[in-house]
Amino acid sequence: MAILYYNPLMSRFQIFSAEEILSLRKGGAILRECLKEVARHTVEGVTTADLNRIAEAFIRARGGTPAFLGYHDYPASLCVSINEESVHGIPGPRKIADGDIVSLDCGVLFDGLNTDACISVLVGNVDPAVRKLSEVTERALAAACAIVRAGIRVGDISACIQETVESQGFFCLHGLTGHGLGTHLHQFPDIPNLGEKGTGPVLPPNTLIAIEPITSIGTRNIRQEDDGWTISSADDTPAAHFEHTILVLPERGEIIV
Ligand code: MF3
Ligand code: CO
Secondary structure: OOOOOOOHHHOOOOOOOHHHHHHHHHHHHHHHHHHHHHHHOOOOOOEHHHHHHHHHHHHHHOOOEEOOOOHHHOOOOEEEEEOOEEEOOOOOOOEOOOOOEEEEEEEEEEOOEEEEEEEEEEOOOOOHHHHHHHHHHHHHHHHHHHOOOOOOEHHHHHHHHHHHHHOOOOEEOOOOOEEEOOOOOOEEEEEOOOOOOOOOOEOOOOEEEEEOOEEEOOOOOEEEOOOOOOEEEOOOOOEEEOEEEEEEOOOOEEEOO
16 A cells, blocks of 8 residues: 555554544444454345445434545455455345355544444355355454453464464465554554464553455465455455454453454
8 A cells, every 4th residue: 555645653653542442442343343244245146335325324324434446545344255256345236145255344434533344145046165264263353362461462462363263274465464543444463364372562551453365265365356456366266354453451352453
């Protein structure tokens, strides 16, 4: 991503006040309900543009702003990535089909602060290997969230995700990472899905990170599609993606969404 202007939050942690934490919880609640509503509509025959409309209307009705819309000129409020597509799928006329794994990734801006979350939804009769990929990816996210507290290092999270995913014979896609967030949707630090324990920045208390394992059945390598946004697995095997925004507290992590 090109650096368009000097943004100090690209190189240091943003620390949140008690009042800002209340705002993060409100934004997170909107996003959690939004994803639930979009997931309920993720069935055979619905177009991905329909899902985007549902997400945008839901966020605005609750007083939030879609965080993705217009971000680096991204044209929608939701990313919908199907099967071999891993992230940043642009909604359009494509219809959800039986057997699809559909990643629904969305962000809310509330009181000037961003939250970001993703779930993968299995539609109808899904291949057992894809079901397992989805379960393992969700488990990797849960395992990583469970170790979050002030004082751990970013590499502790990366190693936990990599170990959970690779021990089951699956892959974390190279170059796709989680991130800090707050005033900006993406800010310091990157949270890689591949890495070593005991390395990287130490997490201070009252900071916010998005943890997002992005996996595939067959490869670590990615391919950028011609639309300039969609990123697929290089071998076209199915991908999965789950994401939480999590607040780093002195003794634990609090899942904001
Ligand atoms: N959750 C996505 C990510 O962290 C956010 C995508 S914003 C978009 O990469 F504008 F690129 F869609
Ligand atoms: Co994210």
